[in-house]
Amino acid sequence: MADMAPGLRVAVLGAGSWGTALAAACARGHATMLWARRPELARRIADTRENADYLPGVALPQDLRCTSDLDDLFGHLSGAERPLLILGVPVAGMEQACREVAAGVVRHGMGDLAVAWTCKGLDADTGRLPHAIAEAAFAGTAGISTGVLSGPSFAREVARGLPVALTIASASAELRGRVTEALHGGAIRVYGSEDIVGVEVGGAVKNIMAIACGIGDGLGMGANARAALITRGLAEMTRLGVALGAQADTFSGLTGLGDLILTATGDLSRNRHVGLEIGRGRSLDEILGDMTQVAEGVRCAPAVRDLARRCGIEMPITEAVCAVLFDRVPPAQAVSRLLARDPKVEGN
Numbered sequence: 001m002a003d004m005a006p007g008l009r010v011a012v013l014g015a016g017s018w019g020t021a022l023a024a025a026c027a028r029g030h031a032t033m034l035w036a037r038r039p040e041l042a043r044r045i046a047d048t049r050e051n052a053d054y055l056p057g058v059a060l061p062q063d064l065r066c067t068s069d070l071d072d073l074f075g076h077l078s079g080a081e082r083p084l085l086i087l088g089v090p091v092a093g094m095e096q097a098c099r100e101v102a103a104g105v106v107r108h109g110m111g112d113l114a115v116a117w118t119c120k121g122l123d124a125d126t127g128r129l130p131h132a133i134a135e136a137a138f139a140g141t142a143g144i145s146t147g148v149l150s151g152p153s154f155a156r157e158v159a160r161g162l163p164v165a166l167t168i169a170s171a172s173a174e175l176r177g178r179v180t181e182a183l184h185g186g187a188i189r190v191y192g193s194e195d196i197v198g199v200e201v202g203g204a205v206k207n208i209m210a211i212a213c214g215i216g217d218g219l220g221m222g223a224n225a226r227a228a229l230i231t232r233g234l235a236e237m238t239r240l241g242v243a244l245g246a247q248a249d250t251f252s253g254l255t256g257l258g259d260l261i262l263t264a265t266g267d268l269s270r271n272r273h274v275g276l277e278i279g280r281g282r283s284l285d286e287i288l289g290d291m292t293q294v295a296e297g298v299r300c301a302p303a304v305r306d307l308a309r310r311c312g313i314e315m316p317i318t319e320a321v322c323a324v325l326f327d328r329v330p331p332a333q334a335v336s337r338l339l340a341r342d343p344k345v346e347g348n
């Protein structure tokens with residue numbers, strides 16, 4: 001196919017709901033290849049033009065190529081003037097994906113590759129943000145520039161061509177330019193940022209707040225409680241982010257408040273769904289057992305809580321979510337504990 005921007009070629013690693021939606025969006029203007037971990041899924045997508053496991057009912061562009069062979073993916077990218085690789089894997093797959101990327105770059109002798117990840121969370125074992133995982137995995141491999149793509153975006157809506165605004169954060173203007181060219185246009189707007197830490201902290205913490213709001217709604221706590229959780233959740237997110245070096249105003253943008261509102265109130269959210277079901281009285285094991293897609297906030301909540309404790313940052317809603325999910329504290333009791341905290345000055 002003819003590229004709208006000659007020289008830009010895109011690959012997406014990870015054929016879950018978000019990777020598939022992004023690959024479909026990129027394929028409308030640029031030569032794009034999607035990599036699925038399971039060969040059987042890659043074959044089915046190529047044959048049927050549908051990812052029935054993750055985006056059933058969505059017709060994928062005819063031009064989108066699909067593979068399960070990483071060498072196909074790097075072959076597709078390595079001949080390009082301006083190659084862009086988008087990582088569509090969850091945070092649990094980030095380290096392995098980055099290692100595969102570093103090995104592929106070396107194997108294919110690539111001197112330039114822009115890599116943008118899309119996961120929203122932090123490493124459940126180490127508390128590292130995604131950029132720290134990438135930095136470690138890419139150390140010693142020349143030519144890789146990096147960034148994080150985030151913002152309020154349900155995959156299913158993007159796949160249907162509904163309007164969305166995203167943010168690409170990177171120190172590299174060239175990388176921000178490639179991601180913008182790959183996605184901006186039609187129903188998609190892409191904004192740039194240099195605040196990688198702020199964008200990553202927003203993405204990780206909003207999932208926990210969506211679980212909290214889901215719990216509140218599942219308990220029937222009402223709209224006032226939901227607004228309070230969103231607002232105080234934003235305060236928690238901002239405190240942690242600023243302590244880690246983020247800019248405070250990033251949290252009033254798309255990847256902070258924007259994504260928090262979407263995920264905490266939108267019923268397409270998997271994290272909100274977990275909270276709703278907990279509030280209605282189901283157990284976490286039962287809920288997760290019924291889900292085929294990832295709810296990043298569940299694994300991420302204890303890591304955020306522990307990181308905040310190490311930084312001396314108060315995150316009472318995050319603490320409450322962890323207590324309900326993992327310490328068997330009844331949701332109503334966790335709410336009572338939150339309400340019983342000492343009065344304080346707003347803004348702190």
Ligand SMILES: NC(=O)c1ccc[n+]([C@@H]2O[C@H](COP(=O)([O-])OP(=O)(O)OC[C@H]3O[C@@H](n4cnc5c(N)ncnc54)[C@H](O)[C@@H]3O)[C@@H](O)[C@H]2O)c1
Pocket residue numbers: 014015016017018019037054088089090091092093094096097118119120121153154155156292293294296
């Ligand atoms: N779905 C959305 O609306 C959306 C939007 C923006 C960002 N995100 C973020 O994108 C990331 C991916 O989410 P998703 O919605 O596509 O998830 P998903 O559950 O739909 O799909 C996950 C994909 O990653 C693969 N995967 C799972 N664990 C893996 C591992 N350990 N190593 C390699 N691959 C692995 C799965 O096979 C699957 O292809 C998450 O961090 C999510 O928060 C999702």
Ligand SMILES: O=P(O)(O)OC[C@H](O)CO
Pocket residue numbers: 120151152153154155207210259262263268269270271272294295296
């Ligand atoms: O379904 P969730 O809760 O993972 O949210 C999806 C996106 O992150 C919303 O921006």
